[in-house]
Amino acid sequence: MxxxxxxxxxxxxxxxxxxxxxxxxxxxxxxxxxxxxxxxxxxxxxxxxxxxxxxxxxxxxxxxxxxxxxxAREHRAYVRQRTSFTDDARAQGLGISSIILGIDHPEADEHLAGQLRVVPGTGLTRVERVRLIDEEPLAHEVAHLPGTLTDLGRILEQDGSLYAALASHYGRRVAEVEDTVETAIAGPADAGLLAIETGSPLLLIHRLGLDESGSPVEWTRSVFRGDRFRFFARTYR
Amino acid sequence: MxxxxxxxxxxxxxxxxxxxxxxxxxxxxxxxxxxxxxxxxxxxxxxxxxxxxxxxxxxxxxxxxxxxxxxAREHRAYVRQRTSFTDDARAQGLGISSIILGIDHPEADEHLAGQLRVVPGTGLTRVERVRLIDEEPLAHEVAHLPGTLTDLGRILEQDGSLYAALASHYGRRVAEVEDTVETAIAGPADAGLLAIETGSPLLLIHRLGLDESGSPVEWTRSVFRGDRFRFFARTYR
DNA sequence: TCAATAGATTGGCTTAGACCAATCTGGGGA
DNA sequence: TCCCCAGATTGGTCTAAGCCAATCTATTGA
Missing domain, CATH: 1.10.10.10 (Winged helix-like DNA-binding domain superfamily/Winged helix DNA-binding domain)
Incomplete structure (x- = not known):
């Protein structure tokens, strides 16, 4: 067989x-x-x-x-979605860090407004990062948060966790996340940021984070290196 | 930027x-x-x-x-992990079916015994299927169930859902699932079964299904076509 | 001693051409 | 009319070769 x-x-x-x-x-x-x-x-x-x-x-x-x-080194990081990326990786004893590529404050376009349930044109905060594990690139992540959070850059310098920053400084706790996981292929841009080759497989994850009342707190697009990452989920029926 | x-x-x-x-x-x-x-x-x-x-x-x-x-047709199937593959796809109005490649009764090796928490050598039931959506191959799936379930083949003829069969005929209800999602690349065998090209990206999903008491009910390895499938998960923190 | 440099090495990209294997098409024969 | 088969078409695999770009190495010179 x-x-x-x-x-x-x-x-x-x-x-x-x-x-x-x-x-x-x-x-x-x-x-x-x-x-x-x-x-x-x-x-x-x-x-x-x-x-x-x-x-x-x-x-x-x-x-x-x-x-x-x-x-290649066999070197997959398991990251549970149960908690934040930062918390999970730390719990696994992995050296994790981020490079902040940019923080800016765009206005919500049609799509983002729909995801975050705000009016198109609303001010947002966009955080673009490369996540590293043991000093090597693992993921490229662009997070969109409703509202103009001007101090976020400085806060993230202290503690890399976006979720921790949102909770402690802005009173926004992520209580529920919806993840969509699919495959993608690295183009030259992804390949450059993640130090891999064009054509390498990636995991493309879209996450919507909601607070206790079900209001959107973040909408994030992440691409993870397919050779270094596994997505883990536990679900009760 | x-x-x-x-x-x-x-x-x-x-x-x-x-x-x-x-x-x-x-x-x-x-x-x-x-x-x-x-x-x-x-x-x-x-x-x-x-x-x-x-x-x-x-x-x-x-x-x-x-x-x-x-x-190619844009034709991705979203399958929530919340319920079974069959139930989810039906809820989305997709025509779903399966080809049973084989059902046999191997003995548990070291790895399977560990996953299913039985003694190595225990009799298992193995179900190998190709899952189709609108008559086209979507996934190749090999499920391992503890015990020698001799009538399973006939039961699955009636209703393609493995979970439904386990619940109605064997009193085993899947209450909780743990999924691990990673990327893979199609080899000639996968490519032949899924009607895709060697080298195409796949989603490789390992699932452990547990019953109400936390006992393993299934351990399944699935490869999904990366161009046709998205994995969806919702998690409460 | 150390830094700069020239050459060798190695993977990255492209060419031109050849033959094979799967598929389609049109004509001939029953 | 219908079926079958030969030839044309198209993607699949492979060759031999050349130049480019990044890296490494050994030499040269201050």
Missing amino acids: TDRGFAAPKYYGVKEDLRRLALEAGPEASLPTERALAVRYGTSRTTIRQAIAELVAEGVLHRTQGKGTFV | TDRGFAAPKYYGVKEDLRRLALEAGPEASLPTERALAVRYGTSRTTIRQAIAELVAEGVLHRTQGKGTFV
Whole structure:
């Protein structure tokens, strides 16, 4: 019931062989150069690159122009949605930090107004961050909050947790969250921010945070590196 | 704060242009052949294929050998985890069905025994299915249930819902589920079952279903087509 | 000793061409 | 009229080769 028989192009054989080699060699081991592999497998460099490209997309390998191709570290962060990203990661003993790319105060467009249940044109606060785990990029996140929260930047300097800042300084407690999780593919912008390759798989998560009364407190779009992150949810029926 | 400036290889320009064309042309419109596009853009077929490959991975296009390349239908199914897959999809008015690939009764290995909290070697029931939505493959799912449920195959013929069958025929109600969601890349086996291309992004979901007393009722591994599925979760804090 | 630089190395992108495999199409035969 | 098959079409895989861009290394020179 396991083998259903599929055609096996040459690059696929190379790919599975390289996967095996990578597992044996262990994290951060360097692979032979593409040109050397082409010779070893008696194939063209193009074919080698196709095999490597898929393994990179799967998170088995990573490569850097000028340096070489390496076995990736298995390094997934589980982040429960039950509490905030910051709290969860800390509870797991992970070194977590953020880079704030910008905070500004746009007006709500049609879509955001609908999500946050405000009138279009209402002042919002937008926080764009890159979330790091053990100093390495994990996610790119853009949060929208209703209202013009002018001191938010300074507050976040102290404690990276947006939820903690909202609760302690603005009296807004997130009591319920709705998450939508889907796949996405990294474009050049995502790839640059997250230090991954164009074409790598991402988890795209939209979150609506609500307070005790069911009023929207945040609407956030996040892209997480697919090779470093798992989403965890517990639901009672 | 939007344009951060990234190098733009030729294939990327072609890719974004094709994306725009695809949106304009609408679902199921056919694109020119790769050879024709190569001429139109004054580039090689290889470059065209790289652009198309990424759009296929993103779910914007799909292609079939011998037929051509087409604009994909936007056709995502939201499935809440709150209830069962079957119930949710029906509530959304989607035509859902399953193909049962096999039902057998293996013994629990180390890992399954741990998840289902039984002694290794305990008899289990394994149900392997392809879930269809509007007659098209959406997911490949392998469920493990504790105990040897010999009539399950016949019961599932009547009503596709595993949860309903467990409740009505075996008195096992799923009261709580824990889901882990991560990305994966389709290999040839997944690609064949789901009618997608090797390398397409998938959502890999592991679910542990528990009854009222917290005892495991199912442990399931599912792969969903990334271009057709969104995972939805609501959590109270 | 240390910094700057030139060259070698390695992955990134592109070309031009070839053959294979799946599909479609149109004509010929029953 | 209908079916089947040969040929054309289209995407799938692979080759051989070249140049570019990022990185590393070893030499040179202050």
